[in-house]
Amino acid sequence: MPITTCIFDAYGTLFDVAAAARVAASEPGREDFARHWPRIAENWRLKQLQYTWLRAVMGRHADFWQVTQDGLDWALEAEGLDGDAQLRERLLALYRELECFAEVLEMLRALKKVGHATAILSNGTPGMLDAAIRSAGIADLLDDVLSVESVGVFKPAAAVYDMVGARFGCAREEVLFVSSNGWDVGAAASYGFATAWVNRAGDPVDRLPARPDRVLKNLRGIPALAGA
Template identity: 75%
Template structure:
């Protein structure tokens, strides 16, 4: 079957998760952050993901905003930047308005012009996702924004991928699923989606039972891979 629908992970895929720390570091009076923001951003993202996985396997679900706050608190302490309540609040405010990668608006427009459905499937809480989509100005290029809060468990639980078929009535092989997280693209391939791993960092493929169908360095080629 051909693709009827292109589904995207949000954080790290459409939205640059390093943008909050990078933007804050460029503001006046943030010399300490300017020296440490790359390490902070990396630790923040790593703990955000680790906490989502641990909560999924233990059944201790909370929404992704709480996981994002907890990951930031760990990263701030690890980089010696804890204790600055104003910095913490600023980073969280910027996270709600993350920059989209530059190729995102045009890529989504090409998919829509080609007649494909488009959606986000994300760990993000609905409020987080709504704020990011509005900030990036891409709401008119998406048919749905699906959050794991509908099923109360984080990726890569199969119940999350089930949300796509439930919403659109698609078979898995009619879906092109795109993620910048190698583990997410691999798990989605195991589910039955046609998958693209957006490997911006040039990382090795994860050693998992499944592999992403295609690997690309960014999102530019997604319309062609989707068949439009």
């Protein structure tokens, strides 16, 4: 069955989650933070994801903005920088306007040129996603933005992936699901989507019940996979 619908994870896939810490580290007066930023960015993302999984298992949902703040607070404390309220607020402000990866615009334009439906399916809140999309200038290249807040549970719950068929009326086999998160792609593949893992770091494939159909270094190969 041909691909009709291309669905993208947002954070780490379209938007560079390390950009907030990287930009803050380059600003005047943040020389101390500059020595810590790679570790903070790594821990921030790790804790952010861990808290989504744990909250889903515990049945204690909080929106992704709260989880993002909680992850940052852990990361700053781990580096002894939790007393800098101004730094915290700056990092959170930058996170709402993350840079998109360089190939995103060209890739989405190629998909829209041949008539594919395109959408984001994300843990992010509608407000977070709207801010990032406007900042990146990709709003007119997306048919919809689907947030887990509609179902009240984070990925990889099946209820999240159900949102795609409910919105686009497509069979699972018509969907190409794209994520930089190996666990997300594994879950989507198990669900029945065609999948592409954007493995920018060259990590091993996660040991999950299903594996990604394709592994790419970036998003440039997505139009070809989708038949564009």
